[in-house]
Amino acid sequence: xxxxxxxxxxxxxxxxxxxKALVEDVSLHVAAGEVVGLAGESGSGKTLTALSxxxxxxxxxxxxxxxxxxxxxxxxxxxxxxxELRGAQVAMVFQDPTTALHPMLxxxxxxxxxxRVHRGISKRAAAARxxxxxxxxxxxxPAEAVRAYPHRFSGGMKQRIAIAVALACEPRLLIAxxxxxALDVTVQAGVLRLLDDLRxxxxxxxxxxxxxxxxxxxxxxxxxxMKAGRVVEEGRTREVLAAPGHPYTASLLDxxxxxxxxxxxxxxxxxxxxxxxxxxx
Amino acid sequence: xLLRFLSRRVVATVVLAFGVVLASxxxxxxxPGDPAxxxxxxxxxxxxxxxxxxxxxxxxxxxxxxxFGNYLVNLVQGDLGVSQQSRRPVLTDLGEFGxxxxxxxxxxxxxxxxxxxGCGTWAALRRDRPVDQLFRVLxxxxxxxxxxxxxxxxxxxxxxxxxxxxxxxxxxxxxxxxPKVTGMYTVDALLAGDLATFGSALEHVILPALVLAAFTVxxxxxxxxxxxxxxxxxxxxRAAHAKGLPLSLIVRRHVMRGAxxxxxxxxxxxxxxxxxxxxxxxRIFSWPGIGSYAFRSATTLDLPAIMGVSLFVAFVYxxxxxxxxxxxxxxxxxxxxx
Amino acid sequence: MSAVTAPAAPVPARRLxxxxxxxxxxxxxxxxxxxxxxxxxxxxxxxxxADPLAQEAARFLPPSAEHLMGTDGLGRDVLSRVVHGARxxxxxxxxxxxxxxxxxxxVGAVSGYVGGKLDExxxxxxxxFFAFPAIILSMAVVAALGPNLRNAVLAIVVVSWPVYARVxxxxxxxxxxxxFVASSRLLGISSIRALVREILPNxxxxxxxxxxxxLGNAVLLLSGxxxxxxxxxxPTPEWxxxxxxxxxTFGFWWVGVFPGLAILSxxxxxxxxxDSLRDALDPRTARATRGTSA
Numbered sequence: 001x002x003x004x005x006x007x008x009x010x011x012x013x014x015x016x017x018x019x020k021a022l023v024e025d026v027s028l029h030v031a032a033g034e035v036v037g038l039a040g041e042s043g044s045g046k047t048l049t050a051l052s053x054x055x056x057x058x059x060x061x062x063x064x065x066x067x068x069x070x071x072x073x074x075x076x077x078x079x080x081x082x083x084e085l086r087g088a089q090v091a092m093v094f095q096d097p098t099t100a101l102h103p104m105l106x107x108x109x110x111x112x113x114x115x116r117v118h119r120g121i122s123k124r125a126a127a128a129r130x131x132x133x134x135x136x137x138x139x140x141x142p143a144e145a146v147r148a149y150p151h152r153f154s155g156g157m158k159q160r161i162a163i164a165v166a167l168a169c170e171p172r173l174l175i176a177x178x179x180x181x182a183l184d185v186t187v188q189a190g191v192l193r194l195l196d197d198l199r200x201x202x203x204x205x206x207x208x209x210x211x212x213x214x215x216x217x218x219x220x221x222x223x224x225x226m227k228a229g230r231v232v233e234e235g236r237t238r239e240v241l242a243a244p245g246h247p248y249t250a251s252l253l254d255x256x257x258x259x260x261x262x263x264x265x266x267x268x269x270x271x272x273x274x275x276x277x278x279x280x281x
Numbered sequence: 282x283l284l285r286f287l288s289r290r291v292v293a294t295v296v297l298a299f300g301v302v303l304a305s306x307x308x309x310x311x312x313p314g315d316p317a318x319x320x321x322x323x324x325x326x327x328x329x330x331x332x333x334x335x336x337x338x339x340x341x342x343x344x345x346x347x348x349f350g351n352y353l354v355n356l357v358q359g360d361l362g363v364s365q366q367s368r369r370p371v372l373t374d375l376g377e378f379g380x381x382x383x384x385x386x387x388x389x390x391x392x393x394x395x396x397x398x399g400c401g402t403w404a405a406l407r408r409d410r411p412v413d414q415l416f417r418v419l420x421x422x423x424x425x426x427x428x429x430x431x432x433x434x435x436x437x438x439x440x441x442x443x444x445x446x447x448x449x450x451x452x453x454x455x456x457x458x459x460p461k462v463t464g465m466y467t468v469d470a471l472l473a474g475d476l477a478t479f480g481s482a483l484e485h486v487i488l489p490a491l492v493l494a495a496f497t498v499x500x501x502x503x504x505x506x507x508x509x510x511x512x513x514x515x516x517x518x519r520a521a522h523a524k525g526l527p528l529s530l531i532v533r534r535h536v537m538r539g540a541x542x543x544x545x546x547x548x549x550x551x552x553x554x555x556x557x558x559x560x561x562x563x564r565i566f567s568w569p570g571i572g573s574y575a576f577r578s579a580t581t582l583d584l585p586a587i588m589g590v591s592l593f594v595a596f597v598y599x600x601x602x603x604x605x606x607x608x609x610x611x612x613x614x615x616x617x618x619x
Numbered sequence: 620m621s622a623v624t625a626p627a628a629p630v631p632a633r634r635l636x637x638x639x640x641x642x643x644x645x646x647x648x649x650x651x652x653x654x655x656x657x658x659x660x661x662x663x664x665x666x667x668x669a670d671p672l673a674q675e676a677a678r679f680l681p682p683s684a685e686h687l688m689g690t691d692g693l694g695r696d697v698l699s700r701v702v703h704g705a706r707x708x709x710x711x712x713x714x715x716x717x718x719x720x721x722x723x724x725x726v727g728a729v730s731g732y733v734g735g736k737l738d739e740x741x742x743x744x745x746x747x748f749f750a751f752p753a754i755i756l757s758m759a760v761v762a763a764l765g766p767n768l769r770n771a772v773l774a775i776v777v778v779s780w781p782v783y784a785r786v787x788x789x790x791x792x793x794x795x796x797x798x799f800v801a802s803s804r805l806l807g808i809s810s811i812r813a814l815v816r817e818i819l820p821n822x823x824x825x826x827x828x829x830x831x832x833x834l835g836n837a838v839l840l841l842s843g844x845x846x847x848x849x850x851x852x853x854p855t856p857e858w859x860x861x862x863x864x865x866x867x868t869f870g871f872w873w874v875g876v877f878p879g880l881a882i883l884s885x886x887x888x889x890x891x892x893x894d895s896l897r898d899a900l901d902p903r904t905a906r907a908t909r910g911t912s913a
Contacts, residue, residue: 054523059408086525094523099516104538104614113534114524149614165524300747417645421894425886427839429846430862430879437872503894557754561843565866575755576847579762587759595750 002029003205004053004173008065011048011057022061023048024229030173035199035206037220037237039213039252045229046209050175053090053207055082069173087114091166092175096182097158101150107134107161108146115168133164136201137194156187160194170202177209192219213241213252225249286616290606294599301599302356305591306349339365339584352588361592362585366577371589374574379593380464381451382563382570386555387465388490393497393551398544400498401505402532405513416502423499428558432492432565439488446488449567452481489566493558497551504547505540512539541612549602556594643899649891656885660705667699671856679871689873691864693854697873700856701881707857708885711772712837716830718776723783724826730784731791742788748781754843761849768857771850775840779833786829790822824900831893835886842882858882 011023023045030036040046051057052067055074067074069090077085094100101110111133112126121129127146134142137160150158159179166174176195180188196219199206208220216223216237223240225233225248233246244250325331336342340351355362361371404416440448451466452458459469459478467486470479512518513536521535559572567573571590578586610616659666668687669675673695680690688697730741748756757774764770842859844850846866851857858878865875 056519056522083525083527086523088525092520092523094516094520096516100520102517102521102535102538104541104612105534106614113530114526117526117530151615162520165520296743297746297750300743301750304747305751417894421645421890422883422887425835425839425883425890427842427846427859427862427879427882427886429843429859429866430875430882433862433866433875433879437869441869553749560754560758561846564847575758579755579758580849582762587762591751591755591759594755598750 003032003034003070004028004030004207005068006049006053006065007068009049009052009067010064011045011052011061012064013058013061019062021229022058023052025065026226026229026231027065028224028231028234030205030207032172033203033205034222035208035220037216037223038207038209038226039211039216039223039249040226041211041252044226046226047177049226050092050177050207050209053173053175054086054092084118087171088118088169089171090173090175091169091171093159093162093166093177093179095178097155097162098150098182100162101158101165103150106147106149110150111146111161111165111168114165118169129168130164133168134161136167136198137161137164139164154187155183156191159183159191163191163194163198167198167202171204173205173207174199175207175209178211179208180215181210181212195219211252213249216241225252286610287607290603294603297599298596301592301595302353303349305588305595306352356592361589364578364583364586364589366581366583366586371585374586375571375589375593376464378569378571378574381568382556382559382572384465384467384486385490385493385559385563385568385570386552388486389494389497389555390548390552392490392494393501393555394548396494396498397501398505398537401502402509402536402540404502404506405509406532408510413506416506420499420502420506423495423502425499426495428492428496429561429565431495432489432562435488435492436565447485448488451485451568452478453485456481489562489568493555493562496554496558500551500554501544501547505544508540508543509536512536515539542609545605545608545612549598549605552601553598556597643895645891646895649888649895652884652888653892656705656709656888659702660709663703663706667696667702669696669699671695671700671703672854679868679874681871682873688877689871691861691874692868692871695854697861697877700861701858701877703856704858704861704878704881705885707768707851707855708838708841708882711768711841712834715772715775715779715837715841716833719780719833720783720826720830722776723780724787724822726780727784727787728791728822731788738788741784745781745784748778751778753778753840757840757844758847758849761844766849766852768845768851768855771841771844774844775837779837779840782833783826783829787822787826790825794821828893828896828900831889831896835889835893838882838886838889 006026006028009023009026010021012019012021026045026049028036028038028049038046038050048058052063053069053074055067055077057063063075066076069085072081074082074085101107108127108130111130115121115129116123116126130146131142134145139145139157139160145153145161150161153161159182163179174195179195180191183191192215195206195208198204208215210216220237223233223235223237224231225240225246227248233240233244233249235245240249241253244253325335333342340348343351352362359372361375363369364371364374367374400416400420404413407413436448439445447453456478458466459473459475459482462469462472466482467479470476470482517539518531518535521531526535556571559568559570560576561572562568563570563572564576571593574586575590575594577583578590674693676686676690676694676696678690678692678694680686680694682689686696686698688701691697691700726741726745730738753775756778757771760774760777761770764773841850842857842862845857845859846863848860848863851860853860858881861878862875862882865872865878868874
């Protein structure tokens with residue numbers, strides 16, 4: 001049994017003619033300690049699929065299928081159990097740290113608040129853990145950083161803080177939703193390398209969402225490609241990239257080598273993964 | 282940065298304050314209407330000498346520019362002139378009536394903030410559900426109801442029929458006000474340790490304050506709802522949910538903090554409409570405040586008093602906005618610690 | 620707060636998406652009630668059971684089949700006076716809003732479009748008006764000009780144009796430097812024509828929403844002034860003045876309650892309508908609906 005098993009997941013908005021399907025019959029699995037990539041253009045449903053692992057679905061949407069984490073269907077959990085899963089077992093790193101970190105809460109609070117809720121530890125223990133985490137994500141001068149507010153940090157630093165937030169409760173699965181897309185090209189590789197090292201240290205599984213197949217190439221063991229709410233291709237990353245079986249995957253790969261037609265983000269967001277060290281395999 | 286932010290606000294405030302003085306002066310002097318006619322009896326008016334003497338005594342025979350200069354000089358010295366009606370310095374009148382209105386407005390502001398933030402947040406969290414719809418209708422009702430009519434109904438039902446609250450004044454007739462410190466009877470009574478007077482003052486202030494709050498409660502509820510909705514759509518709220526925090530903590534810490542700045546900025550506007558409401562509400566509850574004073578001065582063309590009231594109200598408005606700006610600076614770390 | 624920061628990206632035209640009426644029950648109620656009052660106002664002499672000024676019945680008759688809303692202290696039929704009151708409040712409210720809108724929008728558009736010193740001065744003047752509560756300012760104006768309905772209207776226009784100026788200015792500013800206006804400049808279209816052809820259609824929506832909401836405020840202010848004795852003079856059947864009569868004859872509740880209900884219903888109708896229009900127009904609520912909930 002895998003750590004995460006998504007089985008026939010569909011997410012649809014109600015409306016005329018049966019509503020609009022955002023995600024349709026998606027199945028994927030992530031084993032403990034494994035790094036799995038989920039690729040596709042924006043709007044392909046990859047983020048929605050990932051959020052469903054946390055039991056988060058759009059306002060008013062209906063879901064079908066199952067999302068099993070550790071054998072339990074997340075979509076059927078009681079709110080209380082769902083809360084215990086979020087942040088503690090499954091953590092998430094969002095695309096843009098500037099919007100995902102609260103601008104009016106200091107860094108220390110943001111790192112430790114869920115730690116204190118989930119583990120009920122003392123303020124002092126939480127503060128010590130915050131320092132440790134900031135050091136782990138290589139923030140210079142952690143003692144000062146815990147008291148600072150997010151606006152003081154650069155984009156790359158903010159994303160490191162967001163990663164520290166995600167790691168606080170030592171989750172078994174980390175979902176990273178385009179963790180480098182909003183960052184400067186120069187710092188993208190550093191963030192990816194950090195994620196890579198942390199995975200090696202902690203042994204957590206990672207579900208990495210990106211439109212950038214270059215990132216996938218060096219970081220993930222296996223790969224799923226989504227298009228228009230469906231999984232169109234899956235397999236071992238190297239094999240899929242070497243010989244794409246679906247024309248859509250091929251077009252994503254083409255876009256990678258031709259900056260002018262990159263599917264998302266344009267030439268500024270090209271393949272920082274090349275510089276990152278390989279993961280696990 | 283915070284200091285620079287504040288000093289800029291203070292300079293802007295001083296400029297606005299001068300503008301207010303100038304504008305109220307122009308307003309009260311350029312418009313037609315003869316204060317002598319409003320203040321002197323019919324018999325006196327037929328005697329040109331009496332009229333001229335009255336005008337001279339009130340400085341109305343001099344050129345406008347000189348009048349304005351005199352007014353400014355006196356103003357800086359804290360002299361707002363003498364009310365032609367009460368025959369007392371306007372400043373004394375304001376010192377007496379101001380706190381009465383402030384008491385009324387403060388209770389109303391507190392009620393509006395508590396109810397408005399509570400209901401607005403609740404409505405946003407239950408968007409499109411029955412509670413949201415109900416609050417929408419109620420809050421629109423709050424901004425639509427004529428306050429003077431609501432005040433009448435309130436007096437009729439709660440004083441006249443049910444006898445729960447007194448219908449007029451700040452204390453029962455014959456009751457002595459507490460020793461003056463702030464001029465607000467509830468506060469002064471507490472300071473003097475006089476619980477009986479405090480109870481009576483509170484009883485008198487509740488009904489008019491609630492009526493006065495109707496508009497601002499509606500205004501704030503609608504505004505808080507839309508601010509909270511906007512914050513709820515933010516990534517950081519999604520991130521807070523993803524951390525597995527309980528909803529109460531997310532709302533208290535993440536959502537409220539995000540919505541606070543827009544809410545604080547609208548409180549200034551809400552306060553201005555409260556002041557406007559006092560004119561109508563004070564008349565019905567015979568509340569001896571600025572609103573009643575403004576009405577009396579306006580209908581008798583008591584120019585020094587009208588100017589005094591205008592200045593007082595405008596300065597309160599400016600002050601509230603300055604406080605809002607300062608709070609803004611303190612709350613937002615991007616301004617505070619940059 | 621003075622610097623002009625124009626967004627680089629072109630601003631898409633804001634269009635009203637109304638949708639089917641049954642999905643906006645409040646708008647439907649608002650339109651129905653408002654239209655109802657307009658009809659009452661138009662046909663008042665035929666609808667009202669009695670002459671609003673005739674002192675024919677006994678004084679202070681409670682509501683009955685003959686006098687649905689009772690009679691007042693002079694033996695006049697309250698229902699007839701309430702119906703005729705619509706002929707005063709509603710046309711005046713529209714006139715008030717039209718006057719303030721035109722004046723405010725012109726000032727705001729010029730201020731935003733011309734910019735520079737002129738903008739600075741005009742906006743400080745607008746700030747000034749915001750520092751005076753409307754009712755106190757209008758009270759002073761009416762007191763100075765003399766208490767009658769015409770002066771009350773004038774006073775309210777004086778206090779209510781600045782809000783249109785502010786909104787129009789900010790809309791014009793956000794559009795002035797946008798690409799499509801710049802491109803029409805490049806094509807040699809004159810400033811005035813650019814203002815009228817490119818900017819106006821984009822400003823119209825939000826300003827109309829504001830105007831709808833301000834209709835309610837106009838009715839409230841006008842009746843408030845009349846209540847204070849600074850607007851309509853007796854025996855005019857004006858709603859605020861009627862509530863004021865009710866305040867003096869306290870035990871006979873029907874004298875004041877029904878005119879007040881009339882004010883409440885028409886203001887509420889305008890606000891229902893304005894609020895629904897704002898919902899349909901405001902991009903903010905649209906953005907919020909895209910959020911993910913737990």
